[in-house]
Amino acid sequence: MKTLTASESAAAPANDDAATAKALSPVLPRNDASTGADAVDYLVHAATAQWTGGLSPESLALAFADWLQHLAASPGKRFELASKAFGDGSRFVRMVSTPHATWEPWFMIKPQPGDNRFSGPDWALPAFNVIAQAFLLGEQWWHSAVSGLHGVSKGNAAIVDFVIRQYVDTVAPSNFAVCNPEVLRRMMETGGGNFVSGWHNCLEDCRNLFGVQPSEPTHFMVGKDIAVTRGKVVYRNELIELIQYAPVTTDVCPDPVLIVPAWIMKYYILDLSPENSLVRFLVERGFTVFMISWRNPGPADRDLGLDDYRKLGVDAAINVINQLVPERPIHATGYCLGGTLLAIAAARLQKERPGCLRSVTLLAAQVDFTKAGELTLFINESQVAFLEDMMWQRGVLEAAQMAGAFRLLRSNDMIWSRLVRDYLIGERAAPSDLMSWNADATRMPYRMHSEYLRKLFLENDLAEGRYFVDGQPIALSDLRAPMFVVGTLRDHVAPWHSVHKIHLLAEADIEFVLASGGHNAGIVAPPLEEGRSYQLLDKKADGPYVGPDEWLQRAAHREGSWWLEWVRFLTSHSDAWVPAQPSLHAPQGGPPLDDAPGLYVLQR
Known part of the structure; x- marks a missing residue:
C-alpha cells in the first residue's frame, strides 16, 4: 500500500511575528534533522523507555x-x-x-x-x-x-x-490473599480451587502475551458478533474507509450523519453488538449514517501528520458524502480525538464552505486542553521529548504503550482489581463487546502524535487561536452550526469540565449533556439498559456563559439514555423525511468496494 507523504505547511508570512512563524513551521521528523550525536541520544532514550513504560525518568x-x-x-x-x-x-x-x-x-x-x-x-x-x-x-x-x-x-x-x-x-x-476477606471466603467455598483457577488464568494470559492464541476464542468477533450493522464501503484511500449503512426504514432523514471516531482505537465502539450499537440505533430511526474507519498505521507511515488526518479523513469523507447525497448539509459527529479533529475541520469549513454542516456533535471530545485531567501528567516538555525519541526509533506509538498509560490512570479498576479477580478469586469477568473493543487498539504515527501532543495538549494552540491549517489560522469562534456536546461524569480521558469549555469558544447554539458513566460506557448508552441518566441544559449563541459548577446545579436531571435526546436534536435540525434510496453505491455510481465492516478494521 502506498505510504503517504506528510503535507508541508505554507511558508511564514513576511512579517516577523514569532508565534505565527512557529505555528507555520512544520514539525520535522527527528531523523530528518539529527546529527550523529542526536541519533545516539534517541536510541538511548528509546531503549530506556522499554524499562520505564514510556515515562520520562x-x-x-x-x-x-x-x-x-x-x-x-x-x-x-x-x-x-x-x-x-x-x-x-x-x-x-x-x-x-x-x-x-x-x-x-x-x-x-x-x-x-x-x-x-x-x-x-x-x-x-x-x-x-x-x-x-x-x-x-x-x-x-x-x-x-x-x-x-x-x-x-x-x-x-x-x-x-x-x-x-x-x-x-x-x-x-x-x-493480598491473606488479608482480603473476599479471597479467603472464596478459598473456603472452593477448598482452594480458586487458586488453581487463578493459576490457569495466569498461564492463559502469559500465552496470550507471547502471541499464543487460545484454541477457542471467547472474545467477540468483528463482523460476526460486533460491527454487524449492514452497510457498504463506498470509498477508500490510504488512510480511511468510508462506510455507508443501509437504510431499514421506508423514509429517511435527508441530511446525512457523518461519524468521525477516534483513530486510537477501532471505529466499532459506536457499532458494537446490535443491542449496544449507536449506528444501528440511528439507522432504525431513519438516519443515513456514514462512518470513517481508520487504517492501522505502521512504521512506514511515520510522516503522516495531523493535517493528513484532516484532509484524508474528515475532508475526504465530506467530499464523498456531498457526491452521494448532493446539496444536503451534513450532521457531523466526532468522538474523542475524532471530535477534536472534527472541530478543526468544521472551523475551517465555516470559512470555505459555510452551510456545509447542518450541525456539529462532539462526544467526550476536548478542544481546550488546560483541564485535561490526569492525562496531562504525561504531557510536559520532558515527557513529550522522551516520547518523540521513543517513536523516532519505531516510527509509531505502539498500541500497548498508550493502553498502559490509560490503565495507570485507573490502576485500581483496570489493574489491581482485575489481578485480584482473575488470579486470587479465580474468576474471569464475563466477556463483553466493550471489553473486546477495548483490547483492539491501534498504533499512531510518529509525526501525527507529536503534533497532537505539542500543538494541542502542550501549547493549547487550537483553543488560543494559534492553530494553522494550510497557512491560515483557524478559530473555534467560527463554529456557528448548532452543536450537541456530550461529556461523561466519570471521564478520566476527557473530563467533563474540560469538554464544557466549548461554551467559552464556539459562537453557536449549544445543547450540553452530562451523561452518567465514563469515557466509553457513558457514550455507549442504549435506551434499554437500566441505570442510565443524564443532565441537559442548552445555551443560545448570544446567551450568557454558565460555568460548569453553576451548570451542574441548573441542568435538568433525566432518567434514561441521552441517545433519545440526540435523535430529537438531529430531527429538529433536519428537513422533512424523504424516500430511502434503494441501493448503496460509490461516487459516480460505481459499485461499493466491500461489505461493512470493511478491510481496515481487521488490520493488526
Missing part, C-alpha cells in the same frame, strides 16, 4: 526534586505531617482497643467515592476493617505530604502525587 526526577527541596525548606509543613502521623496513630490505637461490642466500621476513615476495593460486606468485619483503615490513613498521609506545599508547581505536585499513589496502591490489603 527526567520528568519524574525533576518533579520529585521540586517537591523534596520545598519540603526540606518547610519546617512547618514537616511538623504538620509529624503531628498528623502522631494524631492518626493515637486514634488508631484507641480504635483497636475499643471492645468488640461497641465496634463501628469505618470509625476513623472511609474509602473515597469511586474506591471499590473495600466495598464488599466482609470488609466491615473488625479485623479486615482495621487493616483497611490503617492503609487508608497511610494513603491519606502521603497525599497530605504532597499537597498544599507552598512553592511546588501544580504540575510537579500532581506528578509526585500520582507516582506515590501508584506505589501505595501496590501494597493495598485488597491485593
Whole structure:
C-alpha cells in the first residue's frame, strides 16, 4: 500500500511575528534533522523507555526534586505531617482497643467515592476493617505530604502525587490473599480451587502475551458478533474507509450523519453488538449514517501528520458524502480525538464552505486542553521529548504503550482489581463487546502524535487561536452550526469540565449533556439498559456563559439514555423525511468496494 507523504505547511508570512512563524513551521521528523550525536541520544532514550513504560525518568526526577527541596525548606509543613502521623496513630490505637461490642466500621476513615476495593460486606468485619483503615490513613498521609506545599508547581505536585499513589496502591490489603476477606471466603467455598483457577488464568494470559492464541476464542468477533450493522464501503484511500449503512426504514432523514471516531482505537465502539450499537440505533430511526474507519498505521507511515488526518479523513469523507447525497448539509459527529479533529475541520469549513454542516456533535471530545485531567501528567516538555525519541526509533506509538498509560490512570479498576479477580478469586469477568473493543487498539504515527501532543495538549494552540491549517489560522469562534456536546461524569480521558469549555469558544447554539458513566460506557448508552441518566441544559449563541459548577446545579436531571435526546436534536435540525434510496453505491455510481465492516478494521 502506498505510504503517504506528510503535507508541508505554507511558508511564514513576511512579517516577523514569532508565534505565527512557529505555528507555520512544520514539525520535522527527528531523523530528518539529527546529527550523529542526536541519533545516539534517541536510541538511548528509546531503549530506556522499554524499562520505564514510556515515562520520562527526567520528568519524574525533576518533579520529585521540586517537591523534596520545598519540603526540606518547610519546617512547618514537616511538623504538620509529624503531628498528623502522631494524631492518626493515637486514634488508631484507641480504635483497636475499643471492645468488640461497641465496634463501628469505618470509625476513623472511609474509602473515597469511586474506591471499590473495600466495598464488599466482609470488609466491615473488625479485623479486615482495621487493616483497611490503617492503609487508608497511610494513603491519606502521603497525599497530605504532597499537597498544599507552598512553592511546588501544580504540575510537579500532581506528578509526585500520582507516582506515590501508584506505589501505595501496590501494597493495598485488597491485593493480598491473606488479608482480603473476599479471597479467603472464596478459598473456603472452593477448598482452594480458586487458586488453581487463578493459576490457569495466569498461564492463559502469559500465552496470550507471547502471541499464543487460545484454541477457542471467547472474545467477540468483528463482523460476526460486533460491527454487524449492514452497510457498504463506498470509498477508500490510504488512510480511511468510508462506510455507508443501509437504510431499514421506508423514509429517511435527508441530511446525512457523518461519524468521525477516534483513530486510537477501532471505529466499532459506536457499532458494537446490535443491542449496544449507536449506528444501528440511528439507522432504525431513519438516519443515513456514514462512518470513517481508520487504517492501522505502521512504521512506514511515520510522516503522516495531523493535517493528513484532516484532509484524508474528515475532508475526504465530506467530499464523498456531498457526491452521494448532493446539496444536503451534513450532521457531523466526532468522538474523542475524532471530535477534536472534527472541530478543526468544521472551523475551517465555516470559512470555505459555510452551510456545509447542518450541525456539529462532539462526544467526550476536548478542544481546550488546560483541564485535561490526569492525562496531562504525561504531557510536559520532558515527557513529550522522551516520547518523540521513543517513536523516532519505531516510527509509531505502539498500541500497548498508550493502553498502559490509560490503565495507570485507573490502576485500581483496570489493574489491581482485575489481578485480584482473575488470579486470587479465580474468576474471569464475563466477556463483553466493550471489553473486546477495548483490547483492539491501534498504533499512531510518529509525526501525527507529536503534533497532537505539542500543538494541542502542550501549547493549547487550537483553543488560543494559534492553530494553522494550510497557512491560515483557524478559530473555534467560527463554529456557528448548532452543536450537541456530550461529556461523561466519570471521564478520566476527557473530563467533563474540560469538554464544557466549548461554551467559552464556539459562537453557536449549544445543547450540553452530562451523561452518567465514563469515557466509553457513558457514550455507549442504549435506551434499554437500566441505570442510565443524564443532565441537559442548552445555551443560545448570544446567551450568557454558565460555568460548569453553576451548570451542574441548573441542568435538568433525566432518567434514561441521552441517545433519545440526540435523535430529537438531529430531527429538529433536519428537513422533512424523504424516500430511502434503494441501493448503496460509490461516487459516480460505481459499485461499493466491500461489505461493512470493511478491510481496515481487521488490520493488526
